[in-house]
Amino acid sequence: MALILLLVLVALATEPAVAEKRIALVVGIDKYVNLPDHQQLKKAVNDSKSISSALASQGFQVLAAHNASRIEFIRTWQRFLNQIERGDVVALFFAGHGVEIKGQNFLLPSDMPQVQGGEEEILKAASMSTDDMLEQLQNRGGRLNLVILDACRDNPFATTAGRSIGSSRGLGRVQPASGTFIMYSAGIGQSALDRLSDEDQNGNSVYTRELLPLLQQPGLSLLQIATRVRRRVRERALEVNHKQVPAYYDEVIRDFYLAGKDAGADGGKTGTGGTKTVIETTTNNRNTKPGNDKLACQRAILDDTLEAYEKFLKTYPGSGCRAKIQKLYEAKVEKIHWDKAIAEHTIAGYQRFLIAFDGGIYAGQARDRMQALKQTSQTKKVVNVPDTDVTQNNSSGNPDRLRDLAGYDVFGGDYQTVRNVSLNRCNTICGADQRCRAFTYNKKHRLCFLKETVGTLMPNYQALSAVRQSELRRVRPSNIRVFDNKDVTASDYRMLDGTGFLDCYKACEADRRCRSFAHVKRTATCWLKSASFPARYKKGVRLGIKEN
Structure with missing residues (x-):
């Protein structure tokens, strides 16, 4: 399974005004001396070289290791750790084979031995544990550690001697520590494309070629990079009838802009109290020629971000598409505030939302949720139930009515x-x-x-x-509300196998860290989550969210 790992650990401290020291380790492995020809990789080293250039352009000092044996990998890793100082911005990139064994992920060096069924401990000892690597990185006290993973090709040991060692493809889910951001090139159980067809001559894998320009684009936070590359890779893969939806795990509290925060990104002001949002415009731009605005309008709609809408409104003040983009921009602003209100899920939170967007799309839902919270509070105060019979069929004289x-x-x-x-x-x-x-x-x-x-x-x-x-x-x-066909992505911290829904429910209820859970009946699996937002449609999943 070729694996590209770009893990981002961000401390909660505010960003200093002075320029931070940036240091990166980039590892790419194509050649595995003990694996057959069909399990050799073709683009891992080239991907790592491209990422090295992208990181260097953003001020990183880059250490590189290509087709490294285990001892070479360890030595380079130690040199890397020795250079990290508290407060540094740190990046780790790995492209090569990776294996997941019982919830633990391992990166394979070029001299990884051929192992037989039942030799999991040999595989673990001969490889690099990502859990250990991430712990060592965090112990160094970097202000931000940046890492990206493409471990989504077939496990080279999945069918050894009739027994699989590890899962068949991809790495397992991870639960990043607070301030950590992890990206996968595909979803759990999916395979990542090296190319779109035999005629595709691009030197990078599909995921890396879409990621590279985003890493160098000013004004994009880590979350925006992850969501954009996810959408673009998904669209490219669908062109060849392949399912590849890159996953990410977000525990970052503050936004971090790898290529800097675009000075124009904050030019607009979010309106409140029904005030219309206005974006300051400029006309001295070479892209304002007739016809350019139509293509720019389409691109802004496809990107569907505040930054894209703001840029269009500032660049094309006289465009016929302006009214449409302005409307989409205002709806996006409202949606962001609505998502925050849902995440908070308090009466006060919905009241604040209604003050700003009383006539908005979600105003009715906000009022309904406020009323429901008030009813829940009143119900609990009277020991759960009102003193009323369900129907007249139950006599008031019946003590067990x-x-x-x-x-x-x-x-x-x-x-x-x-x-x-x-x-x-x-x-x-x-x-x-x-x-x-x-x-x-x-x-x-x-x-x-x-x-x-x-x-x-x-x-x-x-x-x-x-x-x-x-x-x-x-x-x-209980304070857990259940939704059918919903899931909260990228915040799993514990998986319970062979679990029924009620046991999953109780596990989350008893765990103070758990803010939501997802239960998949088909596989009898339970995922405990540290976040309750954002909730998205996921067929076959029952989602429980704690309401306070």
Whole structure:
């Protein structure tokens, strides 16, 4: 698996006014002396040379090692570590084969021995552990450590002697420390393209050729670089019916601009309180010839970033596309503030959003979320449930009558599902069966879920549930809200294998670090996450997000 590793560890301290020292180690390995011809690589060394030039152009002192044996790799690594001083900006780049074994990632030197099935410890001892490397980097106290990974080709030992050593392709997920940014050339389980076709004569892999110009473009933060290269590589791969969506893991709090922050990037001011955002324009630009604005307009829309919209509005003040770009820019500003409000998910946060964007796209959702939070708070204050019966079918004299549990889903404990029934009929069935201690009703599909035990209550503002009076003391409300077909990317810190949804739910609930979790029923895997934003569509994934 060819692997390009560019890992970025950013300290939370503010950037100093003086120029920082920048130092990089770049390693590229094409030739593996103990592997057959079809497992040799062709572009890893060339990719590393191109990255070396890009980093050098941004002021990095570059140490390089090509087709390095393990001892050469270690010696170069030690020289690299010895030159790092506290407060430095540090970069590590690796292109070559990599293997993931039980959640740990290893980089393979050129003299990696051919190993047999069951010889995982030999492989580990003969390679470089990324966990150890990242720990050693962090211990050096660099202000920023920059690293990029393309470990997404087939594992050379995946079928050795009928047994696989490590996963079949790609490296495993990583959980970066605070202030760390890691980029992969493809998603987990995907393969990365060296070329688009046999006629593709470009000397770099598809990922590297798209990454190189972004590393040298002023005004782009690390997150913007990662998202842009992800989109561009995905589009190029789709041209040849291949799926390659580069992953990234973001624990960076403050923006860092590798090629410097463009002085024009802050020229516009974000409007609040309904004030229209205005971008200062300029006309003395050689690109303002008739016709150029149409192509620039298309590019800005494809980039879909504040920077791209700002640049267009400043460069083409008289363009016929200006009104469209201005509208997209304002919508983007609102979306950024809306995402922040969702991440905070407090009444105060939504109130601040409404002050700035009361007539905006998300104003209605903000009000709904505020109301839901108020209802949740009131429900918890009265020990989970109001003192009302679900229907008149339960006599007020019955000490074990069903009590309304508005806004919650009673999770687990199902012993029977009754289909195609009304809410009243569901209530009657449960009330007549002493085994039934609670129920949850799905109005959309007319399903009645009868429960023999009552435990965790999940916030669900559309749920229709009820619990027997005698079970109220066992009711335990949770602050985790569940969404179907959603996932939060790039913040995984722990994976639990062979796990059911409820166990995944409880694991996150008990872990103070966990802000959200994703459960994949098909593979019975649970991913605990340190962030609850951004949430995106992901079929087959159930996402739980802590609401406070």
